[in-house]
Amino acid sequence: MAFPRVRIQRPGYMISPLSKLGLGSGQFGLDQNALVRGRSPKSEAREILEIASRAELEVLDVDGHSAAAELALGEVMPRPNPFRISISTVRPDRGADHVEAEVHAALRRLGVDRADAILVPCAADLFGPHGMALWDRLKSLKDRGFTRKIGVSVFASDDPLGVARRFRPDVVQAPASLLDQRLLIDGTLAALTGIGVEVHLRSIFLNGLLFLPPDRAPRHLKAAASRISRARRLIAEGRSDPLQAALGFALSRLEAAKVLVGVTSPAELSAVIAAASTPVPDLDWDEMALDDPVALDPRAWAAA
Secondary structure (H helix, E strand, C coil), X not given: CCCCCCCCCCCCCCCCHHHHEEEECCCCCCCCCCCECCECHHHHHHHHHHHHHHCCCCEEEEXXXXXXXXXXXXXXXXXXXXXXXXXXCCCHHHCHHHHHHHHHHHHHHHCCCCXXXXXXXXXXXXXXXXXXXXXXXHHHHHHCCCEEEEEEECCHHHCHHHHHHHHCCCEEEEECCCCCCHHHHCCHHHHHHHCCCEEEEECCCHHHHHXXXXXXXXXXXXXXXXXXXXXXXXHXXXXXXXXXXXXXXXXXXXXCCEEEEECCCHHHHHHHHHHHCCCCCCCCHHHHCCCCCCCCCHHHHHHC
C-alpha cells in the first residue's frame, strides 16, 4: 500500500529531542509487591524518576494506577517536584462530584497542589449521559486553578478531530508510531494543532511490536509479520535500530508537542534517553507503516 509522505523534522531543528520527551508511569510496577531484579518497585520507580529529572524530562503522565500505587509514586517523587504532572479522571458514572473528589485525592496522594493537565481517559465517556457534566466540571477545576489544561485521550477510531471541535480540549493524547501512522497520514494530528490543540503522542512502540522477531509475534498478528519484518530490515539497512527508529520517528513529528514513553526499569529509561539523543535516522518511514486493522487496534490486542 502506498502512503503519502509524512512531515518530518530533520536534524538541525532548534528544539531538543529530550525537551519533547515525556514519561508515562503506567509500567512502573507499583501495583505489584514482588521484587524486580532484587529491588522493590518503589526503589525502581525512585531511580526512574531521578534519571528523568536529571535528563530534564518535563511531563510525567500518571495513569492506570491504584490509589496505593499513586501514594507510593508520591513518596518517591523528587522534591521539589520537577515534573509537569498529567492525571486521568475516573469514569463519570457516579457523577461529577465523585470525579472531582477523586481528582483532589489523586493530587494529595501524589503530593502536588495542582496538575498540569487532567485528562478524560476515554473519549466515549464524553458522549455518554454524564459526558457534559464531566467536561463542565473539568473546566471548573481549570478555572479554579487545580490544573493548567484539560484534555482527552483518544484512539484513532474515535474521530479525534470531531472530539476536539466539539469539546475544545487544551491537549489530546493520541496514538502514533512508526508502524501506526494513520492519524498522521489522514492529517488529523496536523488539523488538531491547527485549531490550537496540544498533541501528545502515546503508544509510540505499539506494544513493543517492532521489537519482536516475526516468529515471536502473537498469532493474531501473523498477517502483519511480513510488513514488520520489512520494517526491521529497512531499519537495519539504514544503520539504525528499532528503538532509535521508533523514537526518531515520533520525536521528529512536527505535530507532536510531547512524546510519551513507558518504561519498566531505570536501564530502559537510560536506553530511551540515549537513543532519543541521537540524530534522527534517515529512513523511508512510508515503507514501514502498517495497514493491518488487527495489528493497529489495541482492543484487538486485549481480546487476543
